[in-house]
Amino acid sequence: MISIIIPTYNESSSIENTLLQLNKLSCKSQKEIIVADGGSTDTTIEIAGKYAKVIHCEKGKAKQLNEGAKHAKGSILFFVHADMFVPDGALTAICNQLKDGFDGGGFANEFDSHNKKIKQLGIILNFRFFRNREQSDRCIFYGDNGIFVKKDVFEILDGFKEIPIMEDYDFSIRMKKQFKVKQIKFPKLIVSARRHIETGFFKTRMQWILIKKLYLTGVSPHLLAKWYADAR
Numbered sequence: 473m474i475s476i477i478i479p480t481y482n483e484s485s486s487i488e489n490t491l492l493q494l495n496k497l498s499c500k501s502q503k504e505i506i507v508a509d510g511g512s513t514d515t516t517i518e519i520a521g522k523y524a525k526v527i528h529c530e531k532g533k534a535k536q537l538n539e540g541a542k543h544a545k546g547s548i549l550f551f552v553h554a555d556m557f558v559p560d561g562a563l564t565a566i567c568n569q570l571k572d573g574f575d576g577g578g579f580a581n582e583f584d585s586h587n588k589k590i591k592q593l594g595i596i597l598n599f600r601f602f603r604n605r606e607q608s609d610r611c612i613f614y615g616d617n618g619i620f621v622k623k624d625v626f627e628i629l630d631g632f633k634e635i636p637i638m639e640d641y642d643f644s645i646r647m648k649k650q651f652k653v654k655q656i657k658f659p660k661l662i663v664s665a666r667r668h669i670e671t672g673f674f675k676t677r678m679q680w681i682l683i684k685k686l687y688l689t690g691v692s693p694h695l696l697a698k699w700y701a702d703a704r
Contacts, residue, residue: 473501473502473503473504473545473546473547473548474499474501474502474503474504474546474548474549474550474563474566474567475503475504475506475540475541475544475545475546475548475549475550475623476494476503476504476505476506476550476552477506477508477537477540477541477544477549477550477551477552478490478491478505478506478507478508478524478540478551478552478553478554479508479509479510479533479536479537479540479551479553479554480507480508480509480510480512480516480520480536480554481509481510481511481512481516481531482512482513482514482516483512483514483516483554483555484512484514484515484516484519486554486555486664487507487516487519487520487554488519488522488523489557490552490553490554490555490556490557490558491505491507491519491520491522491523491524492523493557493558494523494524494552494558495523496560497558497560497562497563498560498561498563498564499563499564499567500563500564500567501548501567502546503546503563504525504544504545504546505523505524505525506524506525506526506527506540506543506544507520507524507525507526507527507540508527508529508536508537508539508540508543509526509527509528509529509536510529510530510531510532510533510535510536511528511529511530511531525543527539527540527543532634532636533615533632533636533639534631534632534633534634534635534636534639535634537551537631537632537639538631538632538634541623541626541631544623546623547622547623547624548566548567548570548620548621548622548623549620549621549622549623549626550563550566550618550619550620551615551618551619551620551640552618553615553616553618553663553664555663555664555666556616556618556661556662556663556664557584557661557662557663558618558661559659559660559661559662560659561658561659562579562618562656562659562661565579565656565658565659566620566656569654569656570622572654573652574652574653574654575621575622575625575647575651575652575653576619576620576621576622576625576626576647576651576653576654577611577613577619577620577621577653577654577655577656578608578611578613578614578617578618578619578620578644578653578655578656579608579617579618579655579656579659579660579661580606580608580609580617580655580656580657580658580660580661581608581616581617581618581660581661581662581663582660582661582662582663583662583663583664583665583668584662584663584664584665585665585669586665586668586669586673587665589673590665590668590673590677593673593674593677594606594677597677597678597681598681608655609655611644611648611653611654611655612641612644612645612648613640613641613644613655614640614641614644615640616661616663617655617661618661619640619643619644621647625647625651628650629643629646629647629650631643635693635694636693636694636696636697637683637687637693637696637697637700638683638684638687638693638696639693641684641687679699679700683696683699683700
């Protein structure tokens, strides 16, 4: 079984479409959908309850993801954003990679709007002019890459470190160091460009770059999180 885990907080504008699509996905094995809600004050819980198992957690993405994993019945965990479009074939691709001996991984992705502009900004600001490879091409994954992992591997790694930001990057690095991981190039996940639109394209990309660099130099994730405002 694949357990699809979605952390939510006030996602009433997008969660229904996401859950409708996830329920339609074909899969070689069984699937379950778990929504780990961090105390939404809108109608997220009511909407999600129509399509998925809802569990109530303390707010914090890492805490919510870990809590969702505790309730998961599946031997495979697949972590999805509330505003992410997962195309048909994605679950089959996960099963195929694990069958081929991989322990986890993530997907290539594209944005639901302004994709070319956002990707080109990434190339320019990261100086990838001659070697245009994204992080996921090197099997380093963030939440918008749809991280998937065998549940026993997740438990060996002690899940996500419960920090307010960069928990996905941290988990991905630890997974890559100890286990065999793979990027799924197709189908690509479709991720929301809402932060770029609301906060600004240049500002958002610069935040991503600087937050990673500062995190790697030892700046506290708690301090970095204050700079990276919630898009909801």
